[in-house]
Amino acid sequence: MWSSRVAVRRLQKIAAAQLSVSTMQRALSTLPRVYVTRSMPPDGLDILRKSGQVQFETWDSDDPVPRAELLKKVKGVDALFCVLTEKIDAELLDAAGPNLRVVSTMSVGYDHLSLGELKKRGIRVGYTPDVLTDAVAELTVALLLCTSRRLVEATHEAKTGGWGTWRTLWLCGYELANSTVGIMGLGRIGVAIADRLKAFKVKKFIYTDVAPRPELANQIQAEYVSMDELAKQSDFLAVCCALTPDTQNICNKDLFSKMKKTSIFINTSRGGVVNQEDLYEALNAGEIAGAGLDVTVPEPLPTNHPLFTLKNCVILPHIASASFTTRNAMSSLAANNLLAGLRGEPMEKELKL
Numbered sequence: 069m070w071s072s073r074v075a076v077r078r079l080q081k082i083a084a085a086q087l088s089v090s091t092m093q094r095a096l097s098t099l100p101r102v103y104v105t106r107s108m109p110p111d112g113l114d115i116l117r118k119s120g121q122v123q124f125e126t127w128d129s130d131d132p133v134p135r136a137e138l139l140k141k142v143k144g145v146d147a148l149f150c151v152l153t154e155k156i157d158a159e160l161l162d163a164a165g166p167n168l169r170v171v172s173t174m175s176v177g178y179d180h181l182s183l184g185e186l187k188k189r190g191i192r193v194g195y196t197p198d199v200l201t202d203a204v205a206e207l208t209v210a211l212l213l214c215t216s217r218r219l220v221e222a223t224h225e226a227k228t229g230g231w232g233t234w235r236t237l238w239l240c241g242y243e244l245a246n247s248t249v250g251i252m253g254l255g256r257i258g259v260a261i262a263d264r265l266k267a268f269k270v271k272k273f274i275y276t277d278v279a280p281r282p283e284l285a286n287q288i289q290a291e292y293v294s295m296d297e298l299a300k301q302s303d304f305l306a307v308c309c310a311l312t313p314d315t316q317n318i319c320n321k322d323l324f325s326k327m328k329k330t331s332i333f334i335n336t337s338r339g340g341v342v343n344q345e346d347l348y349e350a351l352n353a354g355e356i357a358g359a360g361l362d363v364t365v366p367e368p369l370p371t372n373h374p375l376f377t378l379k380n381c382v383i384l385p386h387i388a389s390a391s392f393t394t395r396n397a398m399s400s401l402a403a404n405n406l407l408a409g410l411r412g413e414p415m416e417k418e419l420k421l
């Protein structure tokens with residue numbers, strides 16, 4: 069008698085548990101679906117997980133999801149959490165279908181997004197400005213010093229027996245003290261770079277943009293100049309502009325030919341703003357002294373690319389924002405943008421389309 073009552077209670081418990089599992093499964097299956105295109109820094113994924121607001125599937129790899137797979141996986145999703153390597157264009161948006169309401173990119177750059185197509189479909193877009201400003205500015209300064217003081221050449225010489233006696237002009241480079249630093253495209257990152265460079269006793273900051281930006285320029289006492297003057301006066305030229313149809317290949321033969329033979333060119337924005345053939349010619353011919361690039365076209369730049377043959381060109385694999393703190397901040401902001409977008413609330417950082 070006693071054992072049959074225990075058995076009944078056990079059966080009731082099992083039935084209740086099964087019921088709550090299936091209720092939970094049903095509840096979960098009604099949550100908005102998110103596709104995450106990469107293994108993201110953990111803080112952002114924790115935010116999605118703990119929100120209880122979405123169900124998500126991740127392409128759990130450090131490498132990009134193959135396009136064909138991406139086109140399959142986005143079908144029917146409500147939101148997309150992506151990075152800068154995913155081309156979000158009409159083909160992809162068509163593949164996703166009408167449920168897609170939010171695209172959240174873990175990047176400040178948005179040249180991988182077809183904004184017109186997103187706008188046409190009423191899809192909201194989140195991105196991650198500000199949180200990477202310090203990391204990008206820091207890396208830009210590091211790359212500038214590495215290029216101007218020829219650090220890669222120097223360590224190579226030290227390691228491979230090129231280091232003979234102390235020599236008077238061996239591995240001489242160019243110093244920031246008393247120099248003019250030019251910024252192409254003055255935004256938060258340009259200001260942050262200038263702020264850091266002040267400590268190196270830079271004489272003058274100049275910048276160019278589509279129009280003067282006095283509120284930013286005043287913070288660093290930078291003078292607005294034309295593109296020509298920027299090229300002519302800069303001892304160091306840092307490119308900080310976004311890649312748009314207007315800035316595509318803006319750093320070309322014409323610009324390099326106006327620069328000083330002793331000038332250093334630095335690009336941490338997007339590779340597409342530079343005509344790389346023209347840059348190669350300028351560096352090879354000694355028209356400018358050196359270039360430091362964190363971004364190229366394509367990425368990765370093939371190892372047999374001519375730019376890699378030049379001693380006066382330092383190439384980094386797009387790591388300007390690569391600090392643990394910043395990448396986690398970017399993924400957190402992207403996750404919060406996405407969740408706010410799905411709730412129909414203002415995002416912390418939303419692109420105005």
Ligand SMILES: O=C(O)C(=O)CO
Binds near residue numbers: 152177200386
């Ligand atoms: O966020 C971006 O746009 C980047 O390029 C990452 O550094």
